[in-house]
Amino acid sequence: MISLKPNCTAITFKNMEKTKENFIFLMYGTIEKDRIDQEIQRNQEMVDGGYVTAGQIQDQLDYLKRLKADPNYQNGNLPRGVEKIILQVMESFTFWHSINEVDADFFLTQDNYIHNLINVSITFMVSCELAKLFNNKPEDFSLSNIWNHDINEIKKAKIASEDEIDYITEQFARNESTRSQAIKRFLDFRNKSVAHNDNDTGMQWSDFVSTINFVNRAWGIIDEYYSPNCFPRPIQLSDQLYIPLQPHFTLPQIEQMKEARLKLMEYMFKAASTNLLTGAQDNIKPFGDLKITVKIELQRK
Structure with missing residues (x-):
């Protein structure tokens, strides 16, 4: 539930009261x-x-x-938590990435129309979701707006260096001269190729990974500010995703997919603890250790 300012009825970032409870709701859903x-x-x-x-x-x-x-x-009018968006992006991307890591005689792993159609669809979906976090209109429930609202308090808390905090602020600002090339190419792709019928901007998957790593670091700092001295939240990866693929791949291939997915997820999670300027590791850890959940269904005869 989100409390609004007096005389406001529309649920927007601009209209909500800027209380800790509201921000926690926006962050975690x-x-x-x-x-x-x-x-x-x-x-x-x-x-x-x-x-x-x-x-x-x-x-x-x-x-x-x-x-x-x-x-x-x-009625489903409340915004999704930022954490939910981040996890959905990572889980979708890493699942598709894991399938493409396997060399198999199956249409999902080969260059054909269906494979390319799925690839484009996932690219557009994860790009739209990730780009939402950079929105900076006053009404938007975005990571950018949360960051800019809390920037001074985050500096006072000394969770990260002022240089890194200023760098993150520059990446969220709509200033082409200060944005990293990877984030610029990613946002250009979202704003031009996805949202409009413009030419390909030259974005690579490495740009997407760099952008999600940046988001994870910014998210980690904000999470540390709002939830200090808390245990990282364990992340449950469903093992059920690969069940429909079992008739088409060998068991070693399925295991290879799972390992590839887990490796990339862990790499992205590590970014939350990595200084964006120096590469040094710290104790910021919004996500806990990855756990695999398996759902077992008993079938009645």
Whole structure:
């Protein structure tokens, strides 16, 4: 739920009250509608069971009930959390990347119309999602607007060096002379080739990876500012994604895909702890260790 300024009705970044609670909502989002009833029941059972932390659990239970009753939540009008967008981009990109790492006699891994169609579709999808984080209109719920609102407090907190913070601010600004070439090519691709019918801007996948690494570092610093001294959140990668591919690839090939996906995800996660100017590593870690989840379904005879 997002609280708005007096006399405002439209849910926008410009209209929302600039409270810590609202920013945390923008950053991490909220629970999906298909899971909220289960979470309400789980919290209710813990409250009824007399847990030591029942007071905190009751607060969470009350919040979930208010959220479920919120018309904006019911109608899907609340913005997605920035973290959800970042993870969706990385998971989609790394999944498609992993398939292309395998040398197999199957149409998904070969140069043909269907492969190219899927490649273009995924390129456009992840580019549109990632570019949203750079939006800087006053109404936009973007990483750029969150960063620029908190920039002075982030400097005071000394989470990162002032030079690196200024560099990140320059990348979010719409100034072609200060943006890195990789981010410039990526945003040109999104703004010209995707949004408009212009010529190819020459973007490479390496530009996309560089841009997501930049986003992860900026996200890591903001996450550290709003959630200091917190354990990194573990990320669950679903193993189910590869099940439809099993009839078409050998088991070693499937394992090769999973390893390629995990390796690239870990590389992107490491960027959150890497100074953009010096390359030095620090303790900023918004994402925890990757875990693979496997869903087992029992089939009735």
